[in-house]
Amino acid sequence: MSGFVANRSGTLYRRSASVERFPPVLPTIPEAEPDKRSSVTTQPEPTLLERIAAGEQRAVNACLDQYGGLVWSLARRLSPNDNDAEDAVQEIFVEIWRHADRFDPSKASEATFVAMLARRRLIDRLRRHNRQPTEEEFDETLSIAPSAESAAEVRTDVARVAQVMAQMKPEQQKALHLSAWMGMSHAAIAEKMGLPLGTVKSHIRRGLLMLREQLTTT
Amino acid sequence: MTKDQYESQLDELIDKVMTAPADAFTALPDDDGALRVLLRELDAETPADLCQSLELAAAAPLVSVPTGGEAMPAHLRRRIELDASNQVGAAPRVPRTNSVTSIQSARRRSEPVAVPDTGTNWFSGAGWLAAAALLVALVFNQESPETNPAETTVADVTPDASDAGESSTPSDVLERNELLEVAGTITVPWLQPNQAGFELVTGDVVWNDALQQGYLRLANMPINDTAARQYQLWIVDPDRDAEPVDGGVFDIVARNGEVLVPIDAKLRVSEPTAFAITLEQRGGVVVSEGPLLVVAPVAS
Numbered sequence: 277m278s279g280f281v282a283n284r285s286g287t288l289y290r291r292s293a294s295v296e297r298f299p300p301v302l303p304t305i306p307e308a309e310p311d312k313r314s315s316v317t318t319q320p321e322p323t324l325l326e327r328i329a330a331g332e333q334r335a336v337n338a339c340l341d342q343y344g345g346l347v348w349s350l351a352r353r354l355s356p357n358d359n360d361a362e363d364a365v366q367e368i369f370v371e372i373w374r375h376a377d378r379f380d381p382s383k384a385s386e387a388t389f390v391a392m393l394a395r396r397r398l399i400d401r402l403r404r405h406n407r408q409p410t411e412e413e414f415d416e417t418l419s420i421a422p423s424a425e426s427a428a429e430v431r432t433d434v435a436r437v438a439q440v441m442a443q444m445k446p447e448q449q450k451a452l453h454l455s456a457w458m459g460m461s462h463a464a465i466a467e468k469m470g471l472p473l474g475t476v477k478s479h480i481r482r483g484l485l486m487l488r489e490q491l492t493t494t
Numbered sequence: 495m496t497k498d499q500y501e502s503q504l505d506e507l508i509d510k511v512m513t514a515p516a517d518a519f520t521a522l523p524d525d526d527g528a529l530r531v532l533l534r535e536l537d538a539e540t541p542a543d544l545c546q547s548l549e550l551a552a553a554a555p556l557v558s559v560p561t562g563g564e565a566m567p568a569h570l571r572r573r574i575e576l577d578a579s580n581q582v583g584a585a586p587r588v589p590r591t592n593s594v595t596s597i598q599s600a601r602r603r604s605e606p607v608a609v610p611d612t613g614t615n616w617f618s619g620a621g622w623l624a625a626a627a628l629l630v631a632l633v634f635n636q637e638s639p640e641t642n643p644a645e646t647t648v649a650d651v652t653p654d655a656s657d658a659g660e661s662s663t664p665s666d667v668l669e670r671n672e673l674l675e676v677a678g679t680i681t682v683p684w685l686q687p688n689q690a691g692f693e694l695v696t697g698d699v700v701w702n703d704a705l706q707q708g709y710l711r712l713a714n715m716p717i718n719d720t721a722a723r724q725y726q727l728w729i730v731d732p733d734r735d736a737e738p739v740d741g742g743v744f745d746i747v748a749r750n751g752e753v754l755v756p757i758d759a760k761l762r763v764s765e766p767t768a769f770a771i772t773l774e775q776r777g778g779v780v781v782s783e784g785p786l787l788v789v790a791p792v793a794s
Contacts, residue, residue: 331583340571348566349559362570369574370706373581384550385557392546392553396515400762403514404733437554455512456552462509477505484508488551492537 323386329377339372343390350391354398354458364401368394384491387434399459440490444483447471451479495531503528504536511548516761517735518545577705580669666754670700670709678704682769682790684712689787691716697752699769699790708757710769712746712788715753718773720745725787726778729759730768738770739763743778767792 324342327335347368348361355361371393379389441449451469454460462480466473495503503523510521522541523529529541538544565571673679679702687695694714701708710727718725727741742758768791772784 328582333579333583336575336578336582340566340574344566344571345564346557346559348570349562349564350556353559362567365566365570366574366577370577370581373578374706383547384554387557388550388554391556392549395553395556396549397762399513400516404764434558438558441555455508457556459513461513462505477501477509480512481501481505481508484548484551487554488536488547491547491550491554 323379323381325372325376325379325386325389328373329379336373340369343372343387346387346391347394350394351398354402360401364398367401368397371397388491395457402459436490437487440486443486448479448483451476452483455480456484495528499528500531500535503532507532507545508548511545512552515545515549518548520735520737580672581707666709666756669707669756670711670754673700673702673705673707673709676702676705678702680792682792684788684790687788689785692787695788699757701757701763701766701769703764703766706759706762708759710744710755710757710771711752712755713752715746715788717746717748720747720776722776723773724776724778726772726774726782726784727755727757728770728772728782729757729763729766730770731763731766733764734761737781740778740780741769743774743776 322330324335324339328339347365351361351364351368352358355364372390375393379386384392444452447469451465451471454465454468455462460468462473462476465471465480466476469476507518507521511518519541522544523532533539533541533544536544536547538547674681679700681698681700683698684695687693692715696713697711699708699710715725724743724745726743728738729741730738740760742756742760744755746753768789770786770790771788772782773787774782774784
């Protein structure tokens with residue numbers, strides 16, 4: 277008998293060594309089609325995060341130039357005051373430096389990866405402080421979703437995401453906002469919006485899967 | 495699995511990913527078949543991929559949040575640049591391998607326990623104090639290697655080699671010293687181990703919650719068979735979860751002198767109550783099945 281884990285009451289206990297492991301899921305990886313257009317292989321320019329992962333100090337400033345405004349803006353929306361927002365931003369960039377090597381351009385844009393780390397940290401802070409978003413933050417957050425017109429000016433992939441959001445009914449958008457960007461539980465959203473729990477779950481599941489599909493096809 | 499069951503499992507996972515992304519893996523289905531269905535339906539290779547893809551989807555619209563052209567305050571930017579100068583481009587350290595990415599629920603592979611239904615407030619402070627105390631007690635009360643085939647014996651580690659191999663880099667020494675100067679950094683000595691082959695291990699753990707950085711200092715740690723097994727650090731954190739946080743894997747390739755190992759916490763640690771080292775299969779595991787070889791409980 278060996279190993280340890282804590283149960284939900286906080287007590288550490290040993291685990292059985294005889295229990296089988298979950299069998300690994302082996303993905304089927306299709307063979308890549310060779311590029312017949314050119315026999316010359318060109319190396320793509322490394323992204324900012326790839327440069328940071330490689331230890332390039334100069335990329336730090338470029339990264340702050342590129343994503344500082346985004347992270348600061350998100351932190352201010354989901355923090356009770358500027359001091360808290362500053363702490364959050366500092367934590368978020370520590371995460372970015374630490375996890376830069378986990379960025380995979382085939383899964384999302386670099387900006388989305390940065391936003392993911394920011395969201396994760398901000399929601400974690402909300403949870404740690406056991407703080408519910410205020411009505412003002414709630415209203416502010418609802419303005420996050422861009423119009424398709426404004427997003428189109430920014431970048432194509434952002435525009436696609438905006439188009440997905442635009443396809444959703446206002447009720448579904450609102451449920452997704454509260455879940456994905458304010459970290460509210462399904463049950464809390466159902467109560468706040470006065471909707472059946474099943475409807476809320478369905479809205480969020482479908483909305484999230486639509487966004488996910490859009491990312492993977494971008 | 496029916497469609498309703500599938501959607502129910504997915505809803506549970508989504509709820510967790512949205513409300514507590516760092517703990518999302520606890521909402522993965524206990525049933526292996528159900529987990530495989532989720533992975534297949536959502537075209538994910540591993541549970542970690544699955545959770546991250548949902549997080550990315552949730553974050554995608556945030557990219558276009560209006561910034562109003564406002565930049566972060568200059569003093570904040572300077573602080574972040576200073577942080578980065580210590581973290582970006584650090585010299586290579588003690589050889590390490592990423593941990594396995596397959597994330598499993600602890601419940602799946604653990605002995606059955608009665609789980610009280612206490613809502614979301616699962617872990618009381620008192621419970622975790624007891625947990626930390628129990629962790630220490632476990633070290634001193636583990637069954638002897640003779641009676642437990644799963645226990646580590648000296649045969650699991652390579653006998654002392656010459657002094658060939660990696661040692662701490664000057665950068666490690668410097669960074670650890672700098673970390674010791676930072677407010678909030680704690681130093682926790684290892685308890686004297688009672689595991690056969692590990693009795694002479696000494697050293698300490700240096701950790702800073704705010705920076706999420708730390709170092710293990712280990713002297714007289716037995717060399718591991720690097721081809722088959724690696725040491726793995728675990729961080730017990732009462733504010734996080736029942737599962738100790740994976741602190742990264744490392745090799746000991748020379749027994750002479752001290753080794754500094756940077757801590758590589760896979761999840762954010764907010765207030766650790768203990769650090770423990772196990773010997774695992776190469777690459778590490780998600781849930782430890784090895785005995786606690788070296789432990790450092792944080793004084794409360």
